[in-house]
Amino acid sequence: MRLGIISALHEEQQGLVEAMQGPQRRSHGMRDYTLGTLWNIDAVCVLSRLGKVAAAMTASILVEKYGVTHIVFTGVAGSGDKRVKVGDIVVAEALLQHDMDARPLFPRFEVPLTGLQRFATDLELSTQLAGAAEDFLRDDVSSVLKAAHIVEFGLQHAQVHRGLIASGDQFISSAAHVNQLKEDIPDLLAVEMEGAAVAQVCFELGVPFTVMRTISDNANEEAAVDFMRFVQTVASPYALTVIQQLCQR
Numbered sequence: 001m002r003l004g005i006i007s008a009l010h011e012e013q014q015g016l017v018e019a020m021q022g023p024q025r026r027s028h029g030m031r032d033y034t035l036g037t038l039w040n041i042d043a044v045c046v047l048s049r050l051g052k053v054a055a056a057m058t059a060s061i062l063v064e065k066y067g068v069t070h071i072v073f074t075g076v077a078g079s080g081d082k083r084v085k086v087g088d089i090v091v092a093e094a095l096l097q098h099d100m101d102a103r104p105l106f107p108r109f110e111v112p113l114t115g116l117q118r119f120a121t122d123l124e125l126s127t128q129l130a131g132a133a134e135d136f137l138r139d140d141v142s143s144v145l146k147a148a149h150i151v152e153f154g155l156q157h158a159q160v161h162r163g164l165i166a167s168g169d170q171f172i173s174s175a176a177h178v179n180q181l182k183e184d185i186p187d188l189l190a191v192e193m194e195g196a197a198v199a200q201v202c203f204e205l206g207v208p209f210t211v212m213r214t215i216s217d218n219a220n221e222e223a224a225v226d227f228m229r230f231v232q233t234v235a236s237p238y239a240l241t242v243i244q245q246l247c248q249r
């Protein structure tokens, strides 16, 4: 097994790259790939940057050039459901591209010529990751995050959810917009900008993958401010500790 770990932003992956044993940096297509081991698992970490094309490019190179056999995307997302709160973790069961619309040629959300609106994640990998996230929230959250952050972000009540994540080339920052998406996609749990692109690439290349997102904001008018504060303070320890738990299982 060789695990590819993608995040969009430096802050989301910083801790993981620092934890790598025997790291070797390779540059390709304007991205830095760090090869090494994480808790005895052969791994490659890379930043995709934001958006679906950036994520698709990165996932393809991870598989085709660096030979990863499994991919985990870890990062933050906006909430797409009232029960999904800032600080909660969402592990995707399926991903959908909410800005895909080739009507009248194909139904809304269907990725042309795949016959699919939703790409399913790998059940085994998702179950392992959700278990690792549950362990983190139960046992480790207070030891890796300062008490101030726990209170500020309400992390003491954080939960793990599993279900649908939607991706699009839009940072959602209006209540009207996220409410409309929720109306159109009733089982939506979270919105972000990369996961469904990685999902399509992995589906087409036959690579098992999953996506884990920590909720940084409510995709409303305050989203940009909440997102920045969350990413700078708590996103990195979440990813580091959950992936550590996953690798040690």
Ligand code: ADE
Pocket (backbone or CB within 6 Å): 076, 077, 078, 079, 170, 171, 172, 173, 191, 192, 193, 216, 217, 218, 219, 220, 223, 227
């Ligand atoms: N990632 C984190 N928050 C987001 C939002 N509100 N919209 C899109 N992607 C996000």
